[in-house]
Amino acid sequence: MKIAVVSDIHGNVLALEAVLADLKLEAPDVIVNLGDCVSGPLWPEETAAILRDTNWPTIRGNHDRIVLDDPIEKMGPTDAFTVERLSAASRDWLATTLPTIRLTDDVFLCHGTPDNDDRYLTEKVEGPKGHLPDEETLLAELKGEAAPVICCGHTHIPRVIPLQKTGQILLNPGSVGLPSYEDDHPHRHVMEAGSPHARYALMSNNGGAWNFQEKILTYDWDTAARQAEENGRLGWARSLRNGFYGPLS
Template sequence: MKIAVVSDIHGNLLALEAVLKDIKQEAPDVVVNLGDCVSGPLWPEETAALLRETNWPTVRGNHDRFLIEDPIDKMSWSDAFTARSLSPESHEWLKTMQTDIRLTDEIFLCHGTPDNDDRYLTEKVDGPKGHLPDEETLIAELKGEKAAIVCCGHTHIPRVVKLNSTGQTILNPGSVGFPSYDENHPLRNEMAAGSPHARYAIMTKADGNWTFEDKIIEYDWNAASCEAEKHDRTMWATGLKLGFFGPLS
C-alpha cells in the first residue's frame, strides 16, 4: 500500500501543481490532505477548484474552519482575502471537510492534534524553536489515540517521529505551499522549513512494515512570491521565496 500525504497548501496553486505532477509519477493508492487548503494571498479559488476535482479525503484545517465560521471583519487579512475570493461552490466544499479521518485501523488523520486543529503536535512552541516535544508530551497530546500512524500538519515542518513506549509513528509531511510563517494565535510562533520547496510525504507498506519518505519539490516560488507581493504581503513574499520567516496574517 502506498499513500501520499499533503498538507498546508494555503492557496499556492503553483506548488500544488508541481506536487500533483510528482504524485502522478509516484502512483500512490490514495492521496490524503491534512487541511489548510486555500487561505493566503495567492490563488485561493483556483486552488480550491483544483482540489475539488481530486476528491481526496481531506481533513479540515484551522484556517479552513475560520473561513466557514468567522465573520469576515473578524478574520486575518489573508483569511478575509480568501473568503472574498472563493466561489459559492468552494465555500460549500470547505463545509464538507471532516475534523479528522480514520483512514484505516492503522492510520488516523488530523490537522493539528487529534482534538484541536489549532495546536502543534510535532513542534515545541514554549521553548527553543526547532525542537520536538518530549515523548511524554507527545503521548499526552494524542489524547488516547492509539492508531499505529498519526498524520498531522499545521506546523509546516516535516517530521517523522517514532514513539518508543507505544510503537506509534507520527508523520508530518510539511507544507505544500507555505514553508515559513510567524503567527500570534494561540501563541507567538515562528516556523521555517529553511528552503522554499513544496513538500509532501509518501508512506509505503511492504511485507508488513511501513516506510516514510519526505518529498521535496521544486516549483516557481519566485512567481508565488511575486503574487504575494502584488497583494502587499511582503512577509509572505519573503517566506515563499526564501523558506524563512514570513508572517501568516
C-alpha cells in the first residue's frame, strides 16, 4: 500500500493545488490529512471547498478545533480571519474531522501527540527554535501508543524518526502551506523549514519494511505572500516567500 500524508495546509489553496497535481502522478492508494486545514490569512474557504470533495481521512488540528469551538472574540487574528470566511458547508465538513485515526493496524494518525493536538511530538522547543527530541522524550509523548508507524503534523518540520527501543517510526510530512511560523507556547519560538516549497510525504510497506519519500514542490508562493500582505500579515508573507519567519525581536 502506498500512502500519501499531507498536513498543515493552513488555507494555502495554491500550495494545495500543487500537491494535488503531484498526487495525480504518484497515484497513492490512500491520501490522509493530518489537520490544520484552513486557518490562515489566505484562502480558507477555497481550500475547504477542495477538501470537502476529497473524502480523505482527516484529523482535526488544533487550529481546526479553535475555528469550530472557540468564540471569535477569544481567537487570534489567523483563526478569526478564517472563521469569518468559512461557509456553513465548510464548517459542517470541518466538524466531521476526528482527533485521531487508526488507519490500519500498522498506522496511527494524529495532529500533535496521540492525546493532545497542541503538543509537539517530533520537535522539542529549546531556546528560540525547535530541535529533535531524544528517544526517551519521544516515547514519553507517545503515552503508550504502540502502532508501528505514527504520523503527526503540527510542527511544520519534516521528520522521519525510527525509535530503537520499540522499532516504531514517527513520520512528520512537514507543511503543505506554511513553511515557518512564530509561536509563544511554551515560550516564544520559531519553526522554520528553510525553503518556501509545499511539502508532503509518501510511505509504502515493502515486504514488512517501511520506505518514506519527502515531496518538495514548487508553486506560486509569491502570489501567496502577496495575499498575506494584502490581509495585513507580513510575518506570513516572509514565511511564504522565504521559508524563514525572520529574526525574533
